[in-house]
Amino acid sequence: MKNKICIALGTRPEIIRLATIINTIRRDKDVDVSVVYTGQHYDYLMNEVFFKELKIAPPDVDLKIGSGIHSQQTAKIMISIEKYFLKNIPDMVVVFGDTNSSLAVAITAVKMKIPLTHLEAGGREFEMDIPEEINRRMIDHISNLLIACSDTFVKNLKNENVMGDIYNCGDPLFDTFKIYSKKAPTKDLADLDLKKKKYIFLTLHRDKNVDNLTTLDQIINALIDSDLPVVFPVHPRTKKQLKKLKINKEKLKNILFLDPFNYQDTIYFMKNAKLVVTDSGGLQKEAFWCITPCITLRDNTSWIETVTMGGNFLTKVDTESINRRINFIFKNEKKNY
Numbered sequence: 521m522k523n524k525i526c527i528a529l530g531t532r533p534e535i536i537r538l539a540t541i542i543n544t545i546r547r548d549k550d551v552d553v554s555v556v557y558t559g560q561h562y563d564y565l566m567n568e569v570f571f572k573e574l575k576i577a578p579p580d581v582d583l584k585i586g587s588g589i590h591s592q593q594t595a596k597i598m599i600s601i602e603k604y605f606l607k608n609i610p611d612m613v614v615v616f617g618d619t620n621s622s623l624a625v626a627i628t629a630v631k632m633k634i635p636l637t638h639l640e641a642g643g644r645e646f647e648m649d650i651p652e653e654i655n656r657r658m659i660d661h662i663s664n665l666l667i668a669c670s671d672t673f674v675k676n677l678k679n680e681n682v683m684g685d686i687y688n689c690g691d692p693l694f695d696t697f698k699i700y701s702k703k704a705p706t707k708d709l710a711d712l713d714l715k716k717k718k719y720i721f722l723t724l725h726r727d728k729n730v731d732n733l734t735t736l737d738q739i740i741n742a743l744i745d746s747d748l749p750v751v752f753p754v755h756p757r758t759k760k761q762l763k764k765l766k767i768n769k770e771k772l773k774n775i776l777f778l779d780p781f782n783y784q785d786t787i788y789f790m791k792n793a794k795l796v797v798t799d800s801g802g803l804q805k806e807a808f809w810c811i812t813p814c815i816t817l818r819d820n821t822s823w824i825e826t827v828t829m830g831g832n833f834l835t836k837v838d839t840e841s842i843n844r845r846i847n848f849i850f851k852n853e854k855k856n857y
Contacts, residue, residue: 522552526610528601530560530585530621532570533802536783537640538616539574540695546577556604558597558621559584573782574696590620590651597624605632612665616640618656626659638684639692641666642673643801643822650728652801660684672824693802697787697809705788712751712776714792720748720846721793721812722775725755728837729799729817735837737765739817742842743775743797750775751789795849797842804832813849815842 525545529538545553557579571578583600585593601624605613613629615622616639629636638659645653660666660677663684668674669691677686709716722743729735740762743750752775754762762777781789787806790796796807796814804823807814808831817837826832835845 522550523612524552524554524608524610525612525614526554526556526605526608527614528556528558528621528625529616530558530597531619532780533800534616534619534621535570535574535576536696536802537693539576540699541639541692542576554581554608554610555579556601556625557582558601558625559586560593560597560619560621569782573784574700585621594620594624597621598628601625601628602632605629605634610634612637614639615659618643618652618659620651620655623655623659626662630662635664636662637665637667638663639667640669640673641682641686642668642670642675642677644673644676645818645820645822647820670825673822691805693805694809696783697806700784701787701791701810703784705785706782707785708788709792712749714749714751716792717794718748719793720746720750721790721796721798722750722752723755723798723800723803724752724758724817726799726818727757730755730758730761733761733764736761737767738837738839739842740765740767740772740775742839742846744771745839745843746774746846748774748794751778751793752776753778753781753786755780794853795846797846808832813853815845815849817842 527542529535542555545551559582581604583597585596612635613625614637615626626636641660643656647653660682666677666682666684666686668677668686668688671688674686674688724730729739754777790807790812791810793812796803796812798814799817801822804814804816804821804826808826814832816832816834818834821827821834827834833845833849835841
């Protein structure tokens with residue numbers, strides 16, 4: 521009899537990180553895999569396009585939960601996934617990272633006495649006002665099997681005396697990165713009138729940076745001050761907030777506001793950028809692998825190795841601090857790495 525594994529995911533980063541894992545497990549004849557998509561990211565450019573690009577078969581189930589405040593979104597996912605589990609009881613449920621989707625599915629699985637595996641277990645930023653920090657900690661402490669990405673993550677889990685079994689299996693995102701960093705992009709620098717290493721690549725989506733208009737204004741003003749063009753694929757959530765800012769359009773002429781990129785184009789434009797500025801977890805690592813300096817708009821990071829090895833620079837989120845970091849990196853670029 522085949523082992524039944526249910527892999528649950530709900531956001532763009534999870535699709536990218538799980539791509540090679542899902543495709544590898546599906547080739548195992550002894551395993552029956554079902555993929556459940558919660559619909560936490562429901563915009564085509566944030567989910568469906570990545571299933572196609574990364575050659576993952578469409579999910580077996582799409583719960584189509586959509587957006588909402590954290591408690592409502594988590595509750596809706598729990599109600600929907602419980603109905604699915606009652607009809608399709610797996611031998612194990614697998615969740616990834618720190619999203620509301622992962623927390624909701626994890627709690628439901630444990631309540632139903634279904635063994636739980638947490639991939640990318642052990643990440644810590646030690647800031648409890650970050651929703652993702654709350655999610656990842658809760659998932660870790662109820663999981664049976666914890667798959668860590670690094671020795672640091674293993675150490676965090678052991679320090680907290682989690683009850684599940686811990687394994688360090690490396691970073692699955694690197695497997696996806698290696699494959700897609702070699703592929704040709706669907707758009708190139710010439711399409712945007714850009715030159716190699718002569719622009720900044722920016723992404724923003726964290727509620728701490730985006731929902732607070734004062735903070736968002738500080739970030740945008742820092743990038744306006746740059747002499748370089750700024751390539752800015754805009755997250756749907758960020759797009760809504762940007763409309764509320766009252767910035768003279770003439771001042772924004774160096775910022776290229778674009779629709780979200782697919783994965784190949786994201787890697788291509790990061791690899792060729794002079795600098796990456798982001799609040800994303802994954803992009804910090806991908807910029808590091810691209811050997812492109814990165815400024816992370818956060819006080820802490822789970823990926824502390826990228827900082828200690830000199831490729832990632834944390835900063836306070838105000839115009840002066842961001843500008844100071846940018847100037848430091850540009851003056852010392854030959855010393856990086």
